[in-house]
Amino acid sequence: MFELRLLCPEERVEIVSDALMALQALSVSVEDADADTAAEQALFGEPGMPVDREGWQRSRVAALFGTEDAAREAAALLGLQDFFAGCSVQSVQPVAEQDWVRLTQSQFAPVEITPDFWIVPSWHELSAQATRSIRLDPGMAFGTGTHPTTRMCLRWIAQRPAGRLGRVLDYGCGSGILAIGAAKFGALDIDAVDIDPAAVQATLDNAQANGVQLNAGLPERAQGLYGTVLANILATPLKVLAPLLCAHVAAGGHLVLAGILERQAEELQQAYAPWLQLGVADSDDGWILMTAQRAAA
Structure with a gap:
C-alpha cells in the first residue's frame, strides 16, 4: 500500500x-x-x-x-x-x-455508564463490577456509548427507579442502544424507530445479541402514549419534532432529549414551551441532556 x-x-x-x-x-x-x-x-x-x-x-x-x-x-x-x-x-x-481489524478494535474500549453498568464490545471481557451491560460493536448506525449524548441518556435510564420507565419510545434509535438500555432496566414494551432501514436492522440485530425484546421499525410504528420518550438526535430536528414527540408523552411520563449543545438550551426550551417545560438534567463535554415531565392525570 x-x-x-x-x-x-x-x-x-x-x-x-x-x-x-x-x-x-x-x-x-x-x-x-x-x-x-x-x-x-x-x-x-x-x-x-x-x-x-x-x-x-x-x-x-x-x-x-x-x-x-x-x-x-x-x-x-x-x-x-x-x-x-x-x-x-x-x-x-x-x-x-497493519492488522486493521485489531487497530480498529483497539479504538473501542468498554465504556462506563455507571460503576455497575457498562457498554462492552464483543472482543472485550466484561468488567467484574458490571451487574448490567450492553454488548455492542461499532456498526453502520450511530450509538456505541462513546459519545457524551449517548452516555447521558443511558445514565438517565440507569438512575430511574425499578419499573418506572413504563412503555418506552426510542425515536431515532440508530444502533438501538437506548432501547436496549431501557430493556436492561426493566422496560417490557419498547418501540424503537428510525428513518434509516439500516438502523432498524442494526437495532434488531443488537437486541437479539443482547437477549432483549423490543419492536423496531420506521417512524410510523410509534403509536399512542409512552411513559418514556427518548430522542438522541440533534437540536434542529428536535425542534421540528417538538409537537410529535410531546404528543407521545403520557400523563406523568418523561421526555428525554439529547444531541443538544449547551448554547442551544434556550432555543430548545422555547421550541417545546407550548407543550412541556424542558430543563437541563445533565451535561458532558459541552453537550447537555434536557428532560421534561408531563403532569400526572
Whole structure:
C-alpha cells in the first residue's frame, strides 16, 4: 500500500479528490495542512450539519493506492491537468502493513455508564463490577456509548427507579442502544424507530445479541402514549419534532432529549414551551441532556 500526498488550495479539493477516485485510489482523505499550528482553521460546526466549504485554505489530500507505480502514475496524470494549478505533490510513501481489524478494535474500549453498568464490545471481557451491560460493536448506525449524548441518556435510564420507565419510545434509535438500555432496566414494551432501514436492522440485530425484546421499525410504528420518550438526535430536528414527540408523552411520563449543545438550551426550551417545560438534567463535554415531565392525570 502506498500513500500519495498532495497540497491543494480550498477551491481545488473537490475536483482533485474526484480525480483521484477516478484514478482508482482506494481511499481519499482531506485534512487541514495547518492543523496544530496558529493558522489552524475550524471548518466543521455542529455534527450532522452541512459545512460552508469543501476544504481548508491549505488542504492536505492523501490517497491510498495498491502499488507505488499506481500512486506515481496518478501524481503524473494529475500534474498534466489544468485544474491541478496551485496544487503540489508532497510525497509518495509506503504505508506499513497493519492488522486493521485489531487497530480498529483497539479504538473501542468498554465504556462506563455507571460503576455497575457498562457498554462492552464483543472482543472485550466484561468488567467484574458490571451487574448490567450492553454488548455492542461499532456498526453502520450511530450509538456505541462513546459519545457524551449517548452516555447521558443511558445514565438517565440507569438512575430511574425499578419499573418506572413504563412503555418506552426510542425515536431515532440508530444502533438501538437506548432501547436496549431501557430493556436492561426493566422496560417490557419498547418501540424503537428510525428513518434509516439500516438502523432498524442494526437495532434488531443488537437486541437479539443482547437477549432483549423490543419492536423496531420506521417512524410510523410509534403509536399512542409512552411513559418514556427518548430522542438522541440533534437540536434542529428536535425542534421540528417538538409537537410529535410531546404528543407521545403520557400523563406523568418523561421526555428525554439529547444531541443538544449547551448554547442551544434556550432555543430548545422555547421550541417545546407550548407543550412541556424542558430543563437541563445533565451535561458532558459541552453537550447537555434536557428532560421534561408531563403532569400526572
